[in-house]
Amino acid sequence: MIASAASAVGDVLSSEAMYQSAMRFAIVLAFAAVGEWIAERAGTLNISIEAMMIGGAYSSAVAWGAFDNVPLALLIGVLMGVVVSLVQAHLSHQLSIDQFVVGLTLNLFVLGLALFLDSRWEAVTSVVKPTKVPLLHDLPLVGEALFGQPWPMYLIVPVVPMAWWLVFRTRWGLEVRSVGDNPQSADVSGIHVNRRRREAIMVAGGCAGLGGGVLVLGQISIAGYEGGHVGLKGIIAIAAVIFGGWTLRGTLIGCVLFGYFFALQQTLPVLGYRINAQLAASLPYIVALLVTAVFATRTRQPRALAQPFVRGLT
Amino acid sequence: MSSNEPAVSLDRATGTSATNGPRMMRGAKLVALYVLAIAVALALSALLIAVTGGPWRKVFTALIDGSIRKPGRWGDTLAESAPLLIVALGAIVSTRAGLVNIGQEGQLAVGAATATYVATQGSGPFVLVLALLAGVVGGAVWAGIAALLRYWRKVPEVITTLLLVFIASQGTGYLLTRTFLLLDDDPNKPNRVQTSAQLDADTRIGFIRIFGNAFPWSVVLAVVLAVLVSVLLSRSTWGFRLTVLGRNPRTAQRIGVPVVLAGASALMLSGAFAGLAGATMLAAGTANFRYTPGFANNVGWEGLLVALVARNRPLACIPVALVFGALRTGSGFLAATGVERSIVDVVRSLLVLALLVPPAVAAIQRRRVSPPPAPVSTDEPVVAVAR
Numbered sequence: 001m002i003a004s005a006a007s008a009v010g011d012v013l014s015s016e017a018m019y020q021s022a023m024r025f026a027i028v029l030a031f032a033a034v035g036e037w038i039a040e041r042a043g044t045l046n047i048s049i050e051a052m053m054i055g056g057a058y059s060s061a062v063a064w065g066a067f068d069n070v071p072l073a074l075l076i077g078v079l080m081g082v083v084v085s086l087v088q089a090h091l092s093h094q095l096s097i098d099q100f101v102v103g104l105t106l107n108l109f110v111l112g113l114a115l116f117l118d119s120r121w122e123a124v125t126s127v128v129k130p131t132k133v134p135l136l137h138d139l140p141l142v143g144e145a146l147f148g149q150p151w152p153m154y155l156i157v158p159v160v161p162m163a164w165w166l167v168f169r170t171r172w173g174l175e176v177r178s179v180g181d182n183p184q185s186a187d188v189s190g191i192h193v194n195r196r197r198r199e200a201i202m203v204a205g206g207c208a209g210l211g212g213g214v215l216v217l218g219q220i221s222i223a224g225y226e227g228g229h230v231g232l233k234g235i236i237a238i239a240a241v242i243f244g245g246w247t248l249r250g251t252l253i254g255c256v257l258f259g260y261f262f263a264l265q266q267t268l269p270v271l272g273y274r275i276n277a278q279l280a281a282s283l284p285y286i287v288a289l290l291v292t293a294v295f296a297t298r299t300r301q302p303r304a305l306a307q308p309f310v311r312g313l314t
Numbered sequence: 315m316s317s318n319e320p321a322v323s324l325d326r327a328t329g330t331s332a333t334n335g336p337r338m339m340r341g342a343k344l345v346a347l348y349v350l351a352i353a354v355a356l357a358l359s360a361l362l363i364a365v366t367g368g369p370w371r372k373v374f375t376a377l378i379d380g381s382i383r384k385p386g387r388w389g390d391t392l393a394e395s396a397p398l399l400i401v402a403l404g405a406i407v408s409t410r411a412g413l414v415n416i417g418q419e420g421q422l423a424v425g426a427a428t429a430t431y432v433a434t435q436g437s438g439p440f441v442l443v444l445a446l447l448a449g450v451v452g453g454a455v456w457a458g459i460a461a462l463l464r465y466w467r468k469v470p471e472v473i474t475t476l477l478l479v480f481i482a483s484q485g486t487g488y489l490l491t492r493t494f495l496l497l498d499d500d501p502n503k504p505n506r507v508q509t510s511a512q513l514d515a516d517t518r519i520g521f522i523r524i525f526g527n528a529f530p531w532s533v534v535l536a537v538v539l540a541v542l543v544s545v546l547l548s549r550s551t552w553g554f555r556l557t558v559l560g561r562n563p564r565t566a567q568r569i570g571v572p573v574v575l576a577g578a579s580a581l582m583l584s585g586a587f588a589g590l591a592g593a594t595m596l597a598a599g600t601a602n603f604r605y606t607p608g609f610a611n612n613v614g615w616e617g618l619l620v621a622l623v624a625r626n627r628p629l630a631c632i633p634v635a636l637v638f639g640a641l642r643t644g645s646g647f648l649a650a651t652g653v654e655r656s657i658v659d660v661v662r663s664l665l666v667l668a669l670l671v672p673p674a675v676a677a678i679q680r681r682r683v684s685p686p687p688a689p690v691s692t693d694e695p696v697v698a699v700a701r
Contacts (some may be wrong), residue, residue: 095674112659119654120366282484296469
């Protein structure tokens, strides 16, 4: 039993396909998680990140089918993510409606809308061919994973440092962090708290929309948009932020971890291991539960996380 | 502020000291806003159908035909509304305690699965009662996982309850692959169909028949529960404690509310309601008295939306649940119009989004008109303790 488990682990660790698949899931998660990280630093526990991903995924898929132009499709995905985020931002941080209520309703709305529209305008897509970086992609094990992905995946490379720079090296980022930690003080020092929070949500929407687009355009195994296809990946991205203790580096590590478990479900049958289908499918979610349980208390979260700000009230 | 006083300011309606005139104006404005919001939501839905090339008039007619107009339909609508109402009541309990339970869909599935297990072990009314109880326990335990993580490890219950929805659907799917768990072991059953055994005829919930309409007793149960929850939340010590806890946990602790116990039990109770809803669906013949994959069929999500639209008032949930039930039964008549059933999901969530706006706008206006040394604001927790 133990020996066979050990050999299974060995097979998985030495499988090139496994690394490639895990990397793909991790990158898709990372787009959404980076956006969610910014929104949470500003004090919003933004569960409609799921809706933003779905919006991006469906509109990118449709746009690709219509125009056959990948950059345009991704751009439309980003725009759709921003549109969804505008609704979330204004309802929750202008009208001060409970952010979870808005988020949940938006998630159901966008999921239903995409399903309905898909029944009329079915998104038919082909697959973006992997770009192989010469030489490097011949590296053993991780070569394919790191240097042989479809090109939209590589957009994560500029997105992450840009997010870091935005949050830690600009005035806007400083203000975002301050409204997430102490909105009252930020308000007194002249920062427009709810406007910063709205902007942070919009950045999250753009990132998540891009993530949705990359999910549809970059995955080899899936063509077109399917209803349940984003399948709570947005929520997993939130779990990655919690796992990462609201730091960018930790969030990315969380994405790789969850990406690995998503990949297990795909690759284990290919490697010839029989694993219970339901267990395999729910593995990333179970891991997310366990991991957040372990890490949620250890780290310092933005102090005003999920607390609405209304001037004059404490 | 002493522990007796918050009761006054906890009542939203008495929060401001305005005279009757402006208040009536405000009421009229609120009603107008509501009408406008609903009109906008319906117009957007119609536009969406028209843009995608569907006959929007026929869609709305079909929805009304399918939910009340055609013979025997309003009984079905009542039957569909009952579980929505029960789920919504549970959502209200947890929201009242300041917890955001959005995993009813999973709790309902687990409750239905445990109820199926018990109900297929025997037959008779006694087994039916046991099965309903099993549903209650199943839902409560599933929500209990989130409660445990919330109070032991401080994981936000928003995330855990959502993750548990997915795990529940996969987990109950697994139960249907093993005959010693839920899978029907009838040899005559077509192969590869994953359903549980059917409930015996006398393990089912009885039906009330009036004017050619039939609806199960669970409808009555749901209404009784609504009244019960309403009374308990507004009149009992337990309800008062939950309210204080939801408004301001620190105050709650100062006045002696056992925060962890009260919060965890509210979350579990909310899951218990969802589980009960699942058990009644099973015994009232959703999915032909069997547990099947996809049994929950969005009832959990929609029940939660009912509570949101009713703004967490148990009695207001009754009419809202009826409307949502009508959308469910009405959607069955959409096939003739050639428009996909999923349009109903869009119409419903658009309605909900639209209905969120008027009270929020009204609250903002109320804050603007109230004079600077305002009394304790109507929407905010009572802050009784100096920092």
